[in-house]
Amino acid sequence: MPSQSHSTRAEDKQMLRQAALLTRDLHRPSPARYWSDCFGSAAVGYAALAGAILSHSAALTVALVVLSILALYRAVLFIHEITHLDHRLLPGFRAAWNIGVGAPLLLPSFLYEGIHAVHHSRRHYGTERDPEYLPLAHMRPWTLPLFTLAALAMPFLLLLRFGILAPLSIFIPPLRRVLVERFSALEVNPAYHRPAPEGAFARRWRLQEIAASMAAIAILASTATGLVPLRAFVFYCVVVAGVAVLNQTRTLVAHLWENDGAELSLTDQYRDSTNVPPAFPGVLWAPVGLRFHALHHLVPRLPYHALPEAHRRLAGALPVGSAYGDANYSSLSTLLNRLARATMRRR
Template sequence: MTVFKEQSEMPPKPQRPGAEDREMLRQAALLTRDLHRPSPAIYWSDCFGSAAIGYAALLGAMVSHHAALTTALVLLSILTLYRAVLFIHEITHLDHRLLPGFRIAWNIGVGAPLLLPSFLYEGIHAVHHSRAHYGTERDPEYLPLAHMRPWTLPLFTLAALAMPFLLLLRFGILGPLSWAVPPLRRLIVERFSALEVNPAYRRPAPQGDFALRWRWQEAAASMAAIALIATTALGIVPLRAFGLYCAVLAGVALLNQTRTLVAHLWENEGGQLSLTDQYRDSTNVPPAFPGMLWAPVGLRFHALHHLLPRLPYHSLRHAHRRLAAALPRDSAYGEANYPSLTMLLRRLTRATMGRHSSRSARAGSARATRHA
C-alpha cells in the first residue's frame, strides 16, 4: 500500500543518508534486480503505436470541418504524441545494445517530424542525474522554483506555448545558417541546443560518436522544419493545417512543462545533494489515472527513477509496488509519494507565496525600522 504525505506536512530538510537510507538503496536494488531488462515489444509498440495514433488524429483534425470533432482530434493528437515524445527520456537511459535501432527509428518517426531530435536531451539529462551536479547551478534541468517569486510559475509554464516557433526558428533558419557562420554556430550549440530548465546553463560542443549523431539528427530536423516553412509559405500546406500542427506541438510542450513543475520539489538552493536527498527532492504520484495522461512513460514515478535510473519505464510501477510493500511505512521511501498533480501544484504555489510574504514582511520591517 502506498502511503502519501499529508498535504500540510512539510518534508524534512535534506540530511546525509543514514543507515535506514543506505538500507533503502540496498533493498531497492535487491527487490528490482529482475526488472532491468527492457522489453522490445513494449517499447516499439507503445512508442510507435502512440505516434501513429497521434499523426492520424492530427491529419483528421486538418481535414475536419466540425469544430467539436477538430477539438477532440487535436486533444487526442496532443496526448498520444506527448507519450511518443517522452520516449526521448528513455533514449537517454537505455542500453541501446538491448534495443538496437530504436533511437534511429524514434528520431526518424518522432524526433525529426516534431523538431525534437534526441540530441537535445542526450547528455543533458545525464548531468541532471549526476550526484555532483543535481540541483546546483551546473544542473541544466533544475531551478530553485520553490524559492522564487510567485509570478515565476505561470511564466515558466506558459513559456512552453512559444515552443513551436522557437523550434522552427532553431531548425528552419538559425541552425542551417550557423553552419556557415562560426560565431553563430557556437551560440546555437551553447544556448539553443538543449531541452533545459536552467537559463544559465551553457552546453559544451559535442565530441566523438555523439557529434556524428548530433549532425544527422539536426540535419533531419532542419529538413523537416525547412520543408514545413517552405510549403506553408508557398500555399501548399494551408495555414489552418500549419496552425493545427503548431497547436499540437504547443500542447505537447505545455503538458510537459506542467509535468516538469511537479517532478521535483525544487527546494535545493545550490548545495550538493546525496542520492537519497535527490530522491527526497523528487516526487512519485502513483495513482494511474490521470497520471498516465500527464506523466506517461513511467514519469509519474520520477523519484523512483532518480533512485534507480536504469529501470525501464514499464518496470517502474512493479518496482514501486514491491518497494512500498517491503519497506517500513516510515522509511525514507515513503517521503516522496504524493497523491496528485493538483496537490503538488498547490504545494509549490504555497511555497513561492510563503517565501514572497516572508520577504515582503522583512522588507516592511526594515522600512519601519528606518523610519522609526
C-alpha cells in the same frame, strides 16, 4: 560540500541496497512494449492531427486535437527512455524514434541526451551546474505561470532554431558556437552552457540536426508557398505547443524544487523528487513511467514499464516511516498547490 553524517550515508546505502535487491529482475527492456507503445502512440497522434485538419465539425476538431496532443506527448517522452537505454538491448530504436518522432516534431534526441546525465549526477543534482533544475520553490509566485506558458512559444522557437539558424550557422561559425552552447538543450536552468559534442555523439547530433532542419525547412517552405494550407500549419503548431505545455506542467511537479544550490545526499535528492502512484489520470500527464520520477532517480536504468511493479515491491517491503514514503504524493493538484504555496511565502 560538507561531509555527510554517518546516519545519512547509512540511509543512502539502505535505500540503494533495497532498490537493487527488489528490482534486479526488472532491468531488461521489452522490445515489444517499446516499439508498439511508442510508434503506436505516434501513429494515433499523427492520424488525429490529420483528422483535425480535415474535420468540419468544431467539436470533433477539438477532440482530435486533444487526442493528438496526448498521443504525441506520450511518443515524445520516449526521448527520456532513449537517454537511459542500453541501446544494445533495443537496436535501432533511437534511430527510428528520431525519424518517426524527433525530426517531424523538431525534437531530436540530442537535445536531451547528455544533459540529462548531468541532472542524474549526485554531485550536480540541484546545483547551479544542473541543466534541469531551478529552485522554483524559492522564487516569486509569477514565475510558475510564466514557466508554464513560455512553452507556448516552443513550435516557433524550434522552427527558428532548425529551419533558419541551423542552416545559417554552417556559414557563420560564431553563430554555430552560440547555437550549440545556448540553444541545443531541453533545459530548465537558463544559466546552463552546453559543451560541444564529441566522438560518436557528435556524429549522431549532426545527422539528427540535419533531419530536423530538413523537416523545419519543409514545413516553412510548403506553408509559405501555399503547398500546405495555413490551417495545417496552425494545427501543427497548436499540437506541438500543447505537447510542450503538458510537459512543462509535468516538469513543475517532477521535483519539489526546494534545494538552494547545495549538494544533496542521495536520500535528500530522492525526497526532493516525486512519485504520484495513482494510475489515472497520471498516465495522461506523466506517461512513460514519469509519474514515478523519484523512483526513477533511485534506479535510473529501470525501463519505464517496470516502474509500477518496482514501486509496488518497494512500497510493500520497506517499513512505514522509511525515506521511500517521503516522495509519494496523491495527485498533480496536490503538488501544484504545494509549490504555489511555497512561492507565496516568498512574496
